[in-house]
Amino acid sequence: MTLNAPLLTVNALNKYFGGMHAVVDLSFELYENECLGIIGPNGAGKTTLLNLISGVTLSTSGTMIFLGQAMEKKRSSQIARLGIARTFQHIRLFKQLSVLENITTAYDHEINYTLLEALLRTRRMKQEENKSYKASMELLDLFGMSSRAHHMASSLSYGDQRRLEIARALALKPRLLLLDEPAAGMNDAETRELLALLRWIQREFSLSMILIEHHLPFIMEFSDRLLVLNFGKLLAQGTPSQIRQDRRVIQAYLGEEEA
Amino acid sequence: MVSMLYALLGYFLSSMLNNQNLLQVKKTLEDHSSWFLKYRLLLLFGWLAVGSFLIPQFVNEYVTFVLISLVINTILCMSLNLVNGYMGEFSLGHAAFMALGAYSSTMLTLYITPSLPPLLLFPLAIVIGGLSAAIMSLPIALLSIKTRGDYLAVITLAFLMIVKSALENISSLGGTHGLLGIRGLTTLPWAYGCFLFTFWSLRNLLASKWGRSIRAIRDDEVAAEAIGISTRSLRIMTFVISSFFAGVAGVLFAHQIQFINPNSFNILKSTNILVMVYLGGVASLSGSCLGAGLFTLLYQLLQPLGIWRSVMMPLLLVLLMIFRPSGMMGFREWSWFSLTPAQNKE
Numbered sequence: 060m061t062l063n064a065p066l067l068t069v070n071a072l073n074k075y076f077g078g079m080h081a082v083v084d085l086s087f088e089l090y091e092n093e094c095l096g097i098i099g100p101n102g103a104g105k106t107t108l109l110n111l112i113s114g115v116t117l118s119t120s121g122t123m124i125f126l127g128q129a130m131e132k133k134r135s136s137q138i139a140r141l142g143i144a145r146t147f148q149h150i151r152l153f154k155q156l157s158v159l160e161n162i163t164t165a166y167d168h169e170i171n172y173t174l175l176e177a178l179l180r181t182r183r184m185k186q187e188e189n190k191s192y193k194a195s196m197e198l199l200d201l202f203g204m205s206s207r208a209h210h211m212a213s214s215l216s217y218g219d220q221r222r223l224e225i226a227r228a229l230a231l232k233p234r235l236l237l238l239d240e241p242a243a244g245m246n247d248a249e250t251r252e253l254l255a256l257l258r259w260i261q262r263e264f265s266l267s268m269i270l271i272e273h274h275l276p277f278i279m280e281f282s283d284r285l286l287v288l289n290f291g292k293l294l295a296q297g298t299p300s301q302i303r304q305d306r307r308v309i310q311a312y313l314g315e316e317e318a
Numbered sequence: 319m320v321s322m323l324y325a326l327l328g329y330f331l332s333s334m335l336n337n338q339n340l341l342q343v344k345k346t347l348e349d350h351s352s353w354f355l356k357y358r359l360l361l362l363f364g365w366l367a368v369g370s371f372l373i374p375q376f377v378n379e380y381v382t383f384v385l386i387s388l389v390i391n392t393i394l395c396m397s398l399n400l401v402n403g404y405m406g407e408f409s410l411g412h413a414a415f416m417a418l419g420a421y422s423s424t425m426l427t428l429y430i431t432p433s434l435p436p437l438l439l440f441p442l443a444i445v446i447g448g449l450s451a452a453i454m455s456l457p458i459a460l461l462s463i464k465t466r467g468d469y470l471a472v473i474t475l476a477f478l479m480i481v482k483s484a485l486e487n488i489s490s491l492g493g494t495h496g497l498l499g500i501r502g503l504t505t506l507p508w509a510y511g512c513f514l515f516t517f518w519s520l521r522n523l524l525a526s527k528w529g530r531s532i533r534a535i536r537d538d539e540v541a542a543e544a545i546g547i548s549t550r551s552l553r554i555m556t557f558v559i560s561s562f563f564a565g566v567a568g569v570l571f572a573h574q575i576q577f578i579n580p581n582s583f584n585i586l587k588s589t590n591i592l593v594m595v596y597l598g599g600v601a602s603l604s605g606s607c608l609g610a611g612l613f614t615l616l617y618q619l620l621q622p623l624g625i626w627r628s629v630m631m632p633l634l635l636v637l638l639m640i641f642r643p644s645g646m647m648g649f650r651e652w653s654w655f656s657l658t659p660a661q662n663k664e
């Protein structure tokens with residue numbers, strides 16, 4: 060944590076689905092290079108919160124400021140290009156695209172050629188294409204998946220699909236990475252591997268993260284700070300050790316497991 | 319002893335030379351094959367171009383007519399495949415864009431500038447036909463970003479009905495009788511030229527970042543947005559481009575049949591294009607060529623069935639959707655047609 064201005068400031072955020080109040084008056088801040096964990100029981104509004112930040116769903120009211128810009132009315136694609144990337148609770152890869160193309164699509168907004176140049180396949184177009192091809196290959200290499208670059212994304216194992224989704228998010232060169240239950244469906248060994256991968260990502264790419272995870276030891280170990288949600292409300296926030304001792308949290312959430 | 323050494327040396331030398339020769343041969347072979355790899359499609363299309371001029375000299379008019387229909391159908395099929403196959407929408411209104419191209423170009427060749435020499439008039443008609451279809455598709459394209467799936471199918475169907483009844487009620491366009499006496503400007507080389515233009519444009523578009531994004535939208539629109547693809551403008555663009563080529567096909571069609579009326583562009587026409595797409599294969603240009611080819615043949619062979627032919631095609635569509643919804647070449651491309659990333663490195 061630094062004394063700089065926050066990277067992301069969320070203020071009095073609300074989301075209604077019809078009569079259902081899924082996110083209630085939520086306010087928090089996130090700093091550069093910080094990892095913020097979000098926990099809470101099923102249906103607490105964790106995914107909804109990520110959807111609001113990434114613009115996948117529009118908030119009912121409230122403000123979100125990222126790098127000094129108001130985000131609450133922006134479209135998901137604009138937010139992505141401003142530097143917020145995400146993964147999904149249920150994997151959302153481009154199944155019929157190759158592993159490589161899944162990455163390249165995320166690089167594409169950085170490469171620069173016109174539609175006419177694309178239709179004529181000019182030299183510059185090919186150069187730009189090569190740039191994104193190389194960059195994508197490098198990223199795949201870092202993830203140890205370059206040997207499968209030309210396979211369909213749907214042919215990957217579950218764990219690799221999860222990792223590819225993270226790699227695709229990183230291809231956006233984000234300042235903030237949102238991860239929705241990245242360890243869901245993984246066994247202990249895979250989860251440990253994932254933890255190491257996320258650590259490495261944070262070092263290598265120096266970004267902030269918001270991480271949702273049900274696996275408590277994992278998130279307690281990984282997060283600098285935790286938000287605890289319950290019925291869309293912020294129940295508590297603090298460092299992992301503060302959260303462990305918070306009586307309300309123990310009653311509402313941890314209690315089930317530690318009783 | 320010395321002579322034996324000489325013999326050995328000679329043996330080694332000659333074998334080395336031989337090896338060198340072999341390598342040389344192998345290398346020229348490789349050069350040759352990479353040269354072939356690079357230009358094989360150009361060669362194929364070049365020969366076909368020569369064929370498009372020569373074949374009509376040797377075969378009867380019926381065969382030429384069928385060949386022209388085949389080429390027009392291929393253009394239609396590729397253009398619909400862009401929206402239905404690559405982008406994963408379901409448009410039923412393709413006949414409407416064809417109609418817009420057909421009518422607008424006919425106005426040009428019949429009334430506005432009939433005196434221009436054909437070599438100038440027809441390209442102009444093709445461009446005007448394509449552009450008017452593209453422009454008129456904008457409202458539908460704009461609606462398509464609000465709705466998807468079944469709703470878009472209904473909207474495009476409604477658009478087809480609107481275009482058809484509008485044409486029926488505009489007396490200067492011939493009303494229900496349509497336009498007669500259109501000049502037979504569509505020759506096999508012209509049709510083939512338009513095919514080449516369509517094929518090359520779509521192939522290059524699909525091998526660009528836009529092509530990737532279009533396919534990404536088909537697979538997962540939410541994820542596409544989340545990685546920074548502005549899906550709305552891309553969907554509008556794709557729809558407009560597809561309509562342009564449908565309009566071009568309409569121009570060719572009108573100047574082949576030399577007679578158009580609103581009924582030439584009914585829902586059956588749309589159904590036929592759908593059959594071609596889902597027969598040949600979604601998201602595949604070679605599939606489109608295959609689908610259009612098979613369809614054109616089948617359509618001619620089923621001629622004796624008369625009115626029953628119009629039942630067969632929708633039935634075929636139903637069967638395809640049930641048993642093989644992605645078609646023969648679905649999501650695959652013939653290697654001659656595909657542009658791999660490696661080919662960028664020229």
Ligand SMILES: Nc1ncnc2c1ncn2[C@@H]1O[C@H](COP(=O)(O)OP(=O)(O)OP(=O)(O)O)[C@@H](O)[C@H]1O
Binds near residue numbers: 105148
């Ligand atoms: N699109 C939607 N329409 C209506 N209700 C929704 C929608 N999305 C979420 N909800 C509701 O909002 C509440 C919060 O859902 P959310 O998915 O954010 O929970 P979560 O904390 O991510 O739960 P989980 O741990 O199961 O993933 C739930 O009651 C859910 O039913």
Ligand SMILES: [Mg+2]
Binds near residue numbers: 105
């Ligand atoms: Mg969730």
